[in-house]
Amino acid sequence: MIDLILAKYNYWTFIILMLIGFYAMIAKENLIKKVIGLSIFQTAIFLFYISLGDVIGGTAPIVSDETISKGYIYVNPLPHVLILTAIVVAVATLAVALALIIRMYEEYGTIEEEEIVKIERERGITCQ
Amino acid sequence: MLSIEQFPLLIVVISLLSAFTILILGWLNEKFSCYISIATVLLQFIMSILVLNHVLTVGTIHYWLGGWKPPWGIEYAVDAMNAYMLVTLLFLGLLCAVYSKKNIEHELPRKRVSFYTIYQLLITGLCGVVVTGDIFNMFVFIEIMSISSYALIASRGKIALKASFTYLIMGSIGACFFLLGIGFLYSVTGSLNMHDLSILLSPLYGNKVVQAAFVFFIVGLSIKMALFPLHTWLPDAHAFAPAEISAMLSGIIIAVSTYAFIRVAFSVFTLKFIMMYLPIFDIICWVSIIAMLYGSVLAITQTNLKRMLAYSSVANMGYIMLGVGLSTSTTMGLTPALMHILNHAVMKGCLFMVAGAFIYKADLWDIEDFRGLGRKMPYTTFAFILAALAMIGMPPSVGFVTKLYLIIACMEADQFIFVVAIFVSTLLIVYYFWRVIEYMYIRVGDGDDKEVEVDEVPTSMLIPILILGVLCFVIGIIWLIDIPLPLMDAVNSLFGLGVMP
Numbered sequence: 363m364i365d366l367i368l369a370k371y372n373y374w375t376f377i378i379l380m381l382i383g384f385y386a387m388i389a390k391e392n393l394i395k396k397v398i399g400l401s402i403f404q405t406a407i408f409l410f411y412i413s414l415g416d417v418i419g420g421t422a423p424i425v426s427d428e429t430i431s432k433g434y435i436y437v438n439p440l441p442h443v444l445i446l447t448a449i450v451v452a453v454a455t456l457a458v459a460l461a462l463i464i465r466m467y468e469e470y471g472t473i474e475e476e477e478i479v480k481i482e483r484e485r486g487i488t489c490q
Numbered sequence: 491m492l493s494i495e496q497f498p499l500l501i502v503v504i505s506l507l508s509a510f511t512i513l514i515l516g517w518l519n520e521k522f523s524c525y526i527s528i529a530t531v532l533l534q535f536i537m538s539i540l541v542l543n544h545v546l547t548v549g550t551i552h553y554w555l556g557g558w559k560p561p562w563g564i565e566y567a568v569d570a571m572n573a574y575m576l577v578t579l580l581f582l583g584l585l586c587a588v589y590s591k592k593n594i595e596h597e598l599p600r601k602r603v604s605f606y607t608i609y610q611l612l613i614t615g616l617c618g619v620v621v622t623g624d625i626f627n628m629f630v631f632i633e634i635m636s637i638s639s640y641a642l643i644a645s646r647g648k649i650a651l652k653a654s655f656t657y658l659i660m661g662s663i664g665a666c667f668f669l670l671g672i673g674f675l676y677s678v679t680g681s682l683n684m685h686d687l688s689i690l691l692s693p694l695y696g697n698k699v700v701q702a703a704f705v706f707f708i709v710g711l712s713i714k715m716a717l718f719p720l721h722t723w724l725p726d727a728h729a730f731a732p733a734e735i736s737a738m739l740s741g742i743i744i745a746v747s748t749y750a751f752i753r754v755a756f757s758v759f760t761l762k763f764i765m766m767y768l769p770i771f772d773i774i775c776w777v778s779i780i781a782m783l784y785g786s787v788l789a790i791t792q793t794n795l796k797r798m799l800a801y802s803s804v805a806n807m808g809y810i811m812l813g814v815g816l817s818t819s820t821t822m823g824l825t826p827a828l829m830h831i832l833n834h835a836v837m838k839g840c841l842f843m844v845a846g847a848f849i850y851k852a853d854l855w856d857i858e859d860f861r862g863l864g865r866k867m868p869y870t871t872f873a874f875i876l877a878a879l880a881m882i883g884m885p886p887s888v889g890f891v892t893k894l895y896l897i898i899a900c901m902e903a904d905q906f907i908f909v910v911a912i913f914v915s916t917l918l919i920v921y922y923f924w925r926v927i928e929y930m931y932i933r934v935g936d937g938d939d940k941e942v943e944v945d946e947v948p949t950s951m952l953i954p955i956l957i958l959g960v961l962c963f964v965i966g967i968i969w970l971i972d973i974p975l976p977l978m979d980a981v982n983s984l985f986g987l988g989v990m991p
Contacts, residue, residue: 380496386658387663393655396659397831398660401660403662403663403666404662407666407670407673408670410670410673411673412679414673441676442677444626444676447626447630448629448669451629451630451633451665454633454637455633455637455658455662458637458640458641458658459655459658459659461660462640462644462651462654462655463655465644466651466652467653469647469648469651471898473784479652481492481629482649482652484502488515
C-alpha cells in the first residue's frame with residue numbers, strides 16, 4: 363500500500379493540490395482568495411499533464427542524427443504543448459476575474475462576498 | 491480556389507479576423523463596429539447554409555489544418571449535426587447583432603467597440619466548438635466562448651459583475667473537469683482526435699480511467715449547460731446581461747454545451763459504452779424531470795421578467811436533456827433533443843428580446859409595471875404572445891412539436907410518469923406566462939396613473955423580434971410536415987441511434 367502511494371506520488375500531489383484549490387473556491391468568502399483557489403486548481407491539472415508526459419531517464423525531445431545514433435529516450439512533448447495552450451486560457455480567465463473584482467471593489471468598496479450580497483439586498487434587486 | 495470543404499475553417503477565421511478589424515476601425519469611428527459585426531455574421535450564416543447543403547447532398551466534410559493527417563494534426567469534421575447547430579447558432583447570432591445596434595447605443599454608449607469585438611470572439615468560440623473534430627481544440631473553443639460571455643455579461647456593471655463572477659468560478663470548474671477528462675483519455679490512448687479516440691477506446695471500455703474520464707466530462711459539461719443541480723449561476727447571469735446577450739446565453743451558449751455533451755457521449759464514447767458500461771442516461775432523464783419542474787416552479791415566484799425567463803431556461807434545459815436521456819431507448823433517437831435546441835433558441839431569443847425592448851423604452855423590469863403595454867407597444871407585445879404561446883405549446887407552434895415528440899418518446903420508452911411531468915410543467919408554464927399577459931393586456935383599469943408613457947421600439951429592434959415571433963409558428967409547421975426529417979435521420983444514423991434495441 364505504502365509502495366503504491368510512494369510510486370504514484372505525482373498523482374497524489376496533483377489530487378491534493380486540486381482539492382486545496384477546490385476547497386478555496388467553494389469555502390472562501392474573499393473574492394481574491396477564490397481566484398487564488400481557481401489558479402491552484404488549474405495548476406494542479408497542468409502538473410498532472412506534465413507528469414503524464416515524463417519518461418524516466420528521458421531527455422528533451424530534440425531529434426538529430428547524433429541523438430538517434432546514441433539511443434536517447436525522449437519525454438513526450440505533446441502534453442507540454444497542450445498545457446502551454448491551457449496556461450494561456452487560464453491566464454485569460456484570471457485576467458477577466460481580476461478585472462471583475464476591481465470593478466466590484468469600485469462599486470461596493472469591499473471584496474467580501476457576504477458584504478456584497480448584503481449591500482445588494484439593501485438596494486433591492488432593481489438591476490439599475 | 492475556394493471550395494466548400496474549406497468553409498468550416500473559414501467560418502471560424504472570418505469571425506476572429508473581424509474581431510480585430512472592429513477593434514482597429516472602431517478606433518477611427520465607433521459607428522463602423524456594428525455594421526462590420528452584422529456583415530460578418532451574415533456572411534458566416536450564408537456559408538453555414540452552404541455547408542449544411544453540402545453535408546446533406548455530398549457527405550461529411552473533413553478539413554485537415556495545415557494538411558496534417560488526423561491522428562497527428564487537428565481535424566475539423568462537419569457532419570449533419572454540426573451543420574445543423576452551426577446554422578442555428580449563426581441565425582440567432584445574426585438577429586442578435588441586428589437587434590443590438592440600437593440597444594447597445596442606448597445601454598453601453600461608450601463601449602460599443604469593445605462590445606462588438608467581444609461579441610465576435612463569442613461567435614468565434616461558438617462556431618469553433620461546433621465545427622472541431624479534435625477534443626482538445628474543443629476545450630480551447632469552449633473557453634473562448636465562456637470567457638467572452640463572462641465579459642459580455644459583466645458589461646452592464648453593478649449587479650451583473652457579481653453574476654458574472656459566480657458564472658466565471660462555476661464555468662472554470664466545469665472547464666477544468668473537461669480538461670481533466672481529456673487528460674485521462676490521453677493517458678490511456680495517446681490520441682486527441684475524436685474519431686481516432688472512438689476506435690482506440692473500444693477495447694478499453696472496462697478500464698476505470700476511461701469511466702472516470704466519462705464522469706468528468708458529464709460533470710464538467712453539466713455545469714456549462716446548467717443542468718439542474720448545477721444551474722445556480724444561470725438565473726443571475728441571464729437576467730442581468732444586456733438583452734441580446736441574454737438571448738444568446740439562453741438560446742445558444744447552453745445549447746452548444748449540450749452539443750458538446752452529445753458529441754462526447756456519442757462520438758468519443760459510443761452508444762455501446764453508454765448502454766453496457768455506464769448506464770447513466772436513466773439518471774439524466776430523472777434529473778431533467780426535476781429540472782423541468784423546479785425551473786417552472788421557481789419561474790412562478792419571480793417578479794422580474796428576465797429572471798423568470800432565466801428560470802424558464804433551466805426548465806427548458808430539462809426538456810432538451812430529457813430528449814438526450816431518452817435517445818437510447820426509442821426509435822426517434824436524438825430528434826426531440828435537437829429539435830428543442832432550435833425551438834428553444836427561437837422562442838427564448840424572442841422573449842429575451844421583448845424583455846430587452848421594455849428595458850430599452852422605459853426601464854421596465856418588473857412584471858407588475860407592464861400595465862397597459864399591450865396598447866402602447868402593440869407589435870412587441872404581439873411577438874411576446876406568439877412566443878409565450880409557443881412556450882406553452884399551442885399547436886402548431888414549436889413548443890407543441892417538441893412536447894408531442896417528447897411525449898411519443900416517453901410512451902415508447904414506457905415511462906408514463908415522464909408524460910405526467912411534461913403535462914404538469916406545461917400547466918406551470920401556462921401560469922407564469924399568463925401572469926405577464928394579464929398585466930400587459932387586462933389590468934389597465936385599476937389606476938391609469940400608474941401606466942408608463944411608452945411607444946413602439948425602433949424598427950431595427952422590432953424586425954428581429956417579429957421575425958422570431960412569427961418563426962415560432964412557421965418552424966413548428968415545418969417540423970410537423972417533416973421537411974427536416976432527412977437531416978434528423980442523418981444525425982441518428984451517424985450515432986447508431988433510432989433503431990429499437
